[in-house]
Amino acid sequence: MMGITRYTRILALFDENRPSLTVAEMSEALETSASTLYRLVREMVAVEMLESTVESHYRLGPLFVEYYRRIVLTDPLIRSGTKFLEPLATQAGVACTAILARLYGKTVMCVAEHRMPAATFKTSYELGRPMPLLRGATSKAVLSSLPKRNITALLADKASEETREALAASFAAIRKFGFCETRSEVDRDLIGIAAPLRNAELGINASVSVIIEARSLTTETQPQIYTAVTATARMIEGFMAEQLG
């Protein structure tokens, strides 16, 4: 075993379906001696990546809440964009969830969201959940504004020649119209409408989107939603630029 993966292998065991584990369970899952795991777990508890709880189980610890807070306080996109999500949802004029997502290394992730009480449907885009790169308006809008070489690097192992060309065409369309709309690409009967958002100086490639039910999109609501999304994107970009100082 080597490096930081000693620890991240352990962390990866904890998720929605497995909120807590014993050392014996980790030992089994990772095929590593209990002796070693007790030592690693002890280190992780000391730095609060894990916490010891009842019945010799361990859980994720407060370090993650603390560093999430640090990200919220320091990330230029989150700082500039979060406050516009509620107004965007209102302006859209239909039951929707407004989200802010960004490219983070090789994944697109939702970093802030505002769910209207009326938006009762369930979306896959959830705060902190890594999303597919090539499906959904949110992801496509992010990629569309990337320099070509970054796109090729990202897609190198992901897409065939033809899908790559299809994607290039759709990215060109997004750049032309200023937004992207997809239907049922991520969740059945849901539509995503997203506008790209970037700041080259800060190295941020992102998008702002609204997710609505397919039946909410009519010739009447359409223009209002498109305008709201693209206008919000420009606004957030403006605020990010101000933050440079």
Next chain:
Amino acid sequence: MMGITRYTRILALFDENRPSLTVAEMSEALETSASTLYRLVREMVAVEMLESTVESHYRLGPLFVEYYRRIVLTDPLIRSGTKFLEPLATQAGVACTAILARLYGKTVMCVAEHRMPAATFKTSYELGRPMPLLRGATSKAVLSSLPKRNITALLADKASEETREALAASFAAIRKFGFCETRSEVDRDLIGIAAPLRNAELGINASVSVIIEARSLTTETQPQIYTAVTATARMIEGFMAEQLG
């Protein structure tokens, strides 16, 4: 250098005042060779604890957003309690911030909050920020419901003999009345009103509080606030107990 602290020392450099650093800056701050730091940073970028950004700076990465999500989805307290914060704030009937905090190892930390739009004042209790153990209604309420031996262990190195006795008395009072009220102990001219909250089977020791401005607490508003806080605590405990299955 040894163990996990190799990595956490680096993470600790990132905060509100230092959103991003170069390897040279880390090298300076940690008195470690750039050669070593480049290797460690590379590992951390690979697991998304850090992300590489413009001008050879590095930032905190998406792993923390992802694991924060996992905590939100799995922590019994957060799952049971968050939805009661908004009703609590409304029931309190004055401009307030409602928070859910818990003992996490050796620190009390706010794990969920609901700020009323009318609550314009600034509080030190913020999501993810470690709080002092011995000051403020929120922390005291958490400690008051702890078994005596745990309290002594926690206070071992923190308090003198006399403060320990004073604390023991205040904890007894909290247990008797079911809630705790402090004034200007954490933030000047702010009052915290907190009720303890625990579930022994889940090993959770927590509290639910409202923070208000001192002038909001009158003989008229008082009973309503006390009732709302203590009733909410009972309710959340009930929901946590249900989650055991």
Next chain:
DNA sequence: ACTTAATTACCGAATATCGATAATTATGGC
């Protein structure tokens, strides 16, 4: 394209890790 800075590769000495076993400390049941 060219210059400079950033990042990775390489390598020997020093150090930490692994995991089996033994010792200690919590924990749960009376």
Next chain:
DNA sequence: GCCATAATTATCGATATTCGGTAATTAAGT
């Protein structure tokens, strides 16, 4: 509160990894 049992920590030698200096490579800015 005491005892049995499980959980956790300590020990230790062989082995693998880390450190950091320097060289090679890659990326960035002009």
